[in-house]
Amino acid sequence: MIRLRKWSAVILGMIAFYFMKSFKKTSAQHIRPPGALPEDEFLATCMRCGQCAQVCPYKSILIADGASGFSIGTPYIKARSKPCFLCKDLHCVETCPSKALSHVKQENITMGTAKIDIDNCNAWLGDECKMCYLSCPHMDEAIQLIDYKKPIVSSESCVGCGICEYVCVRPTASIVVSAHYRT
């Protein structure tokens, strides 16, 4: 029994080491919910309570797990599986206790910027496809059409909600939202 205890202490140490090592990985840049503070400040202020994920009417907000390093417990949005639909009340911002998500207006949201991979885009390859253009909440501002056909993103108007990435019909989305580096 004593030997068993010693061994379990060794195993314990190894598990702890593995755990710490995974924490050392620099956290990937997540797309944060609307109104998030700059990333450093956000990590300092977010309480990791998960209220925003629970009040989201579309369940768009996910909570990061241990694999994402220091971002553990923080909310993020995975646009391809479910984007932010920019609901009118912005429940996540309203409920945030420490104001890591602070009050923003609907049009001032900056979660990220969409980027089109023109080698993979149906419209740019010559097919008829306007999915991203038509579903964009800021149509004709964030996503504009060249020659009434080819979509381009204007980075000033794009809020990074990710609906375009969600609706893209290509097997791998040809329009991808990446988080803003607001530092």
Add this chain to the structure above:
Amino acid sequence: MGVNFLYIARLFARFLFIFILLSPLFGATFFIGTFSSAALFGQIHLSDPFAGLQIVLSNPASIFTSFAISIGIVLVVYAIIGRMFCSWVCPLGLLLEITDKLFSIISDKFPRKDKEGFSLKPEIRRPYEKAVQRNTKYVLLVIILVVGLLASMPVFELFSPMAIFMRMMIFGIGLELMLIAVVVISNWVYGSANWCSNICPLGAFYSILGSKRLLRIKLQESECVQCGKCYEQACKYGSWILKAAVLERDTNKISNECTNCGDCIAVCKHNALGFSIHSPIPMAIDPKQISAK
């Protein structure tokens, strides 16, 4: 001993709080969040004072009225009831209580053998009780606050097994399951309730908060026969909490690490222990003197 009413009530409360915690999964909206911070009925916001303190240290700009109020309410409640969260609410505490029970059953089934091969008497599984070990949590508390201030990061919210366990139950299991396993195994290696009574900085913070608590366990010095059942068997958070009070017949010597769980009340056959409201202001006339006359 018969039916242990307080123990059943405590277990019931624990399961009730877990049900409340998980209620958003069933579509209820009266409790949103975790025990780090929650919104009741979408109106009343409550935040854990320790998490709040870390946030304020890591980002001083985040202090504002509604956040301060949400912390303040809980702060006042904890100052009144002491470290009651640990034994009545904490979901990780429930998990550890169950696993500790399992481990003690296992070690009773397979008792330790001495050199000649005779099985020794099954030991009562207790947390380590030297002062060095039980002050670990205060050291950790200071380290966490200092590191949090320097790195501007709420450190304990990242690593806290309690917060991780709650998030795991609601948002799904990830790599952080390892940390829960570490805590459970360390409780097996270092004695039951080792995490709660020796390491958990949250408990340390609540102990400090509850040092002037109103709701207390009261020891009636005249009834106590010093049998030692309460501090040797019943109190699972360690014998030092009640030992000094019982041996010196002084109810004020009960440690502020007492979690008001009430296990000692149930085990006492002489009715020497009970809950009482401790008045912060010394009364002009001592009620004891009146009864003596």
